[in-house]
Amino acid sequence: MISMDGDEAQARAGAKAPDAAGAGYDGRNPVVASGGAEPATATRARTKAEAAAGSLMELVVERGNMWDAYERVTRNKGAPGVDAMTVDDLKAWLQTHWPTVKAALLKGGYMPRAVRAVDIPKPSGGVRTLGVPTVVDRLIQQALLQILQPIFEPEFSASSYGFRPGRNAWQAVQAARDHVRSGRFWVVDVDLAKFFDRVNHDLLMARVARKVGDRRVLGLIRRFLEAGLMRDGLVQQRAEGTPQGGPLSPLLSNIMLNDLDRELERRGHAFVRYADDCNVYLGSKAAAEHAFEAIRHYVESKLRLQINPDKSAVAHASARDFLGYGLIGREKARLKIASASLRRFRQRVRDELRNCRGTSTGKTIEALNPLLRGWTSYFRHAEVKDVWEELDGWIRRKLRGRIWRQCKRSVTRARLLMRRGLKEERAWRSATNGRGPWWNAGASHMNAAFPKSFFDRMELVSLVDTRRRFLFQS
Numbered sequence: 001m002i003s004m005d006g007d008e009a010q011a012r013a014g015a016k017a018p019d020a021a022g023a024g025y026d027g028r029n030p031v032v033a034s035g036g037a038e039p040a041t042a043t044r045a046r047t048k049a050e051a052a053a054g055s056l057m058e059l060v061v062e063r064g065n066m067w068d069a070y071e072r073v074t075r076n077k078g079a080p081g082v083d084a085m086t087v088d089d090l091k092a093w094l095q096t097h098w099p100t101v102k103a104a105l106l107k108g109g110y111m112p113r114a115v116r117a118v119d120i121p122k123p124s125g126g127v128r129t130l131g132v133p134t135v136v137d138r139l140i141q142q143a144l145l146q147i148l149q150p151i152f153e154p155e156f157s158a159s160s161y162g163f164r165p166g167r168n169a170w171q172a173v174q175a176a177r178d179h180v181r182s183g184r185f186w187v188v189d190v191d192l193a194k195f196f197d198r199v200n201h202d203l204l205m206a207r208v209a210r211k212v213g214d215r216r217v218l219g220l221i222r223r224f225l226e227a228g229l230m231r232d233g234l235v236q237q238r239a240e241g242t243p244q245g246g247p248l249s250p251l252l253s254n255i256m257l258n259d260l261d262r263e264l265e266r267r268g269h270a271f272v273r274y275a276d277d278c279n280v281y282l283g284s285k286a287a288a289e290h291a292f293e294a295i296r297h298y299v300e301s302k303l304r305l306q307i308n309p310d311k312s313a314v315a316h317a318s319a320r321d322f323l324g325y326g327l328i329g330r331e332k333a334r335l336k337i338a339s340a341s342l343r344r345f346r347q348r349v350r351d352e353l354r355n356c357r358g359t360s361t362g363k364t365i366e367a368l369n370p371l372l373r374g375w376t377s378y379f380r381h382a383e384v385k386d387v388w389e390e391l392d393g394w395i396r397r398k399l400r401g402r403i404w405r406q407c408k409r410s411v412t413r414a415r416l417l418m419r420r421g422l423k424e425e426r427a428w429r430s431a432t433n434g435r436g437p438w439w440n441a442g443a444s445h446m447n448a449a450f451p452k453s454f455f456d457r458m459e460l461v462s463l464v465d466t467r468r469r470f471l472f473q474s
Contacts, residue, residue, distance in 0.1 A: 081134030108216035131243030157261035162275035163250030184281035401441035420449035
């Protein structure tokens with residue numbers, strides 16, 4: 001038997017003893033991921049919440065808060081949960097059923113539905129399981145988030161960047177680079193093994209109960225944690241973990257790991273944490289190895305989590321990637337796009353081109369552009385610049401190869417090259433050279449027939465130009 005401290009016992013008691021008035025409520029188990037609280041909502045909610053820590057549920061169901069939550073959920077769209085209700089169906093359903101749901105929330109008897117399991121392949125292999133709540137449960141989680149986030153946000157470390165208002169992955173990467181530039185060339189790369197699957201519910205609820213006194217809210221959060229996971233029509237009960245997919249999950253993960261942040265600060269470490277990715281920067285290998293063992297002991301004994309020995313390491317900072325970026329150099333460390341990120345990007349381009357077989361070049365470019373624009377936006381701060389021109393040229397070559405492949409006969413290729421301005425003799429010599437699509441895509445005749453200006457007119461996103469535009473705007 002594992003003993004509980006005072007906080008943990010209080011959390012367990014509060015979660016399992018809802019108000020008597022709601023204990024027998026059967027209700028609709030409305031059972032369908034969105035982001036954090038809007039800044040204006042957060043400010044308003046914080047003032048109210050701090051003044052009424054014992055009656056938070058009234059703030060959760062308050063009309064203005066619910067309307068903000070509704071707008072966020074409908075704006076984020078998202079897939080249906082186990083009841084197949086879509087976001088478009090939500091308004092009509094609430095017009096009929098919201099009074100019943102609100103009464104159940106206020107009594108402490110609302111019962112969430114199971115979440116729908118969705119497995120997402122991980123770049124490193126294996127799958128990440130998302131738990132998609134019903135639309136109604138997403139709405140309630142979002143309303144909870146908007147009240148709870150302003151209560152917990154001031155408690156979080158300045159070195160924590162994931163899923164917090166006004167913070168992002170780029171700031172985390174920049175902080176990591178600055179730690180290396182300050183002389184901390186060694187990194188303890190901490191990877192928590194299956195963090196979202198193994199969070200201990202009692203420990204998590206103990207940490208929530210430090211700031212939340214309303215037992216209805218504590219009970220509701222625990223029921224969200226314990227909601228079953230439906231896979232292939234069968235519901236699996238959960239005794240641990242907080243599956244990704246609902247609006248509340250990122251906040252709960254930050255609450256759980258905030259104690260780790262404070263322990264690292266207490267030890268005087270320079271670190272950066274983004275969700276469950278944590279890097280600690282030190283000046284020597286010996287110090288890094290000592291810190292690694294101390295962190296392992298703390299994580300396993302205090303948080304009851306496990307460090308993944310295969311993915312965690314002590315190494316030179318330039319040898320480890322962080323949030324898709326890598327580093328070159330030491331005192332003047334520069335950010336680069338990690339090799340693994342480049343490989344994944346190239347594969348995504350190949351997959352998109354494969355999905356567009358049989359379509360025109362224009363339609364293919366339309367399908368590619370969102371990927372190119374989004375990828376460039378995320379990696380625009382990479383300070384090693386040659387890669388952008390190289391990737392632009394590679395993408396155009398892939399498209400030229402696709403054009404060549406679509407012209408299956410030599411006569412069709414010769415006529416195409418002549419239409420694109422090549423002289424007849426050169427066009428026929430090129431069309432009958434017997435080489436494959438990739439070789440021809442890089443040859444001078446295809447570059448002359450389909451230069452960069454051709455793809456510019458087709459409105460293909462240029463990584464170089466888009467990155468320059470993003471940096472200018474920022």
